[in-house]
Amino acid sequence: MKSLAKSASFALLGAAMAMTPLLSSNAMAEAFTQPANGPAIHGFWLTADHPDVAVSAGKKVSIPLSLLNALDNPVRTKLAVKGLPEGWTYSIKAGGTDVTSAMPLPNEIDNLTLKVDPANDAEKKTYKFEVDAIANGDQFKLPLSVAIADIPLGDTTLVPELPALHGTVNTSFQYKMKLTNGSNHDTLFNLSADAPAGFMATFKKGYGNEEITGIPVKAGATESVTMTIKLNHDVAEGDYPIEVAAVAGPDDPAAxxxxxxxxxxxxxxxLSGPNDRLSGQATAGSETTFPFVLVNNGTAAANKVTLSATSPSGWKVSFDPKELAKLDEGKTQNVNVKIEPSSKAIAGDYMVHIRAKADGVSKEVDYRVTVETSTMWGIIGVGIIAIAVIVLLGAIFRYGRR
Structure with a gap:
């Protein structure tokens, strides 16, 4: 074709593009508009905006190609790749279809993609090859190169789902995080947390139950990590920053x-009993008062405090006072606990469960009550025995003389 000889006019397209004149495909075509000023472009071009690329070992590479037909007629062109190392494979795609030839319409640009799959054991160096195109007996070559190198796939990041949490010293704080390995090799990350004194940090993989100190992450992959923070009860109110780190070796990525x-x-x-004791004595059928002490040893007021008890059947337990609107932190309240064992209770030890409950907190103690039978019952018993003896003696005296 006479028009193929005019491919030297490539300079009109810009020197930044690697080129060689040939033909293109109709699959991914776009219209080509001649420049409004200056001479018209006439010829065929195969170009690659980025003819020299770098890729990590074991990764495939895609190189976009453009075919420009600035002629009056479509020309069928055969495409092939030459010079690839042994073990490498390639394909040329128009859209999602593999093609081995192309034929763009006049004044159209067809967009193709060259996909190259390097061998897994390819050495780290630059490999040169070319795309060959044959149209009407003329052969054209587009030189390309792929460099195998250690190229990070992206940033290595540790991203918390909810970075700010709120609670009390009784709260178990859980931070769910995504750890992404942006390097081009599998990495074992060691996990740590720089937290204030009184903070205990543990890690688990995803939603698992086993605690871990490190987690392996494949190249370019992401793993879920959960950090749990528990506090000592003496941690003061306030805002606390914590820095979490996922670190590998000195030459490996960190986040x-x-x-x-x-x-x-x-x-x-x-809650404590009289003289810090949790035991006392009571008499069956009689009320006994035990002076208890209720203390708020926390860091905030206890609101809506109520006292209650669970006791043996037939017993009566009451409190003075029974309710408190509020007990401020560090404050003490004397509480009289009145216990009346059942009048039918026999002598022995009994357990009374005493509870103090407020909003969000409660305390329960077991108070052992030793029951003694009433003196009146002893007198009645002695009287019954005396009456029985008198009756017996009277009977002996009366019938014995016969």
Whole structure:
């Protein structure tokens, strides 16, 4: 074709494009418009915007190709790749279809994609090859190269789902995070948390139950990690920053994330018996008062405090006071616990469960009550025995003389 000889006019398309004149495919065509000013473009071109690319070992590479037909007629062109190393494979696609030839219409640009799959054991160096195109007996060559190198797939990141949590010292704080390995090789990440004193951090994989100190992540992959923070009860109110790190070797990628934890005060109730003892004595059928002490040893007020008890059947237990609107932190309240064992209770030890409950907190103690029978019952018993003896003696005296 006479027009093929005019391919030297490629300079009109821009020197940044690698080129060689030939033909294209109709599958992914777009219209080509001649420049409004200057001479018209006439010829065929095969171009690659990025003829020299780099890729990580074991990864496939895609190189976009463009075919420009600036002639008056379509020309069928056969396409092939030459010079690839042994073990490498390739395909040329128009859209999603493999093609071995192309035929663009006049004044159209067909977009193709060259997909190259390097061998898994390819050495780290630059490999040169070419795309050959044959149209009407003329052969054209487009030189390309692929460099195998250690190229990060992206950033290595540790991203928390909810970076700020709020609770009390009794709360178990859980931070769910995504760890992405942006390197081009599998990596074992060691997990750690830089937290204040009184904070205990543990890690688990995803939603698992086993605690871990490290997690393997494949190249370019993402794993889920859950960090749980528990607090000592003496941790003060306030906002606390925590830095979480996923670190491998000195030459490996690392990721860090900052999370925060807001601790609010919480009440803590303590309940003790008379003289710090949890045992006392009572008489069956009689009420006995035991002076208890209720203390809020927490870092916030205890609201809506109520006292209650579980006792043996037939027993009566009451409190003075029975309810408190609020018991401030660090404050003490004397509580009289009145216990009346059943009048039918026999002598022995009994357990009374005493509870103090407030909003979000409660305390329960077991109070052992030793029951003694009433003195009146002893007198009645002695009287019954005396009457029985008198009756017996009277009977002996009366009938014995006969």
């Amino acid at each position: 860090k994330a900052k999370v925060s934890l807001k601790v609010s005060g919480s009440p803590k109730l303590l």
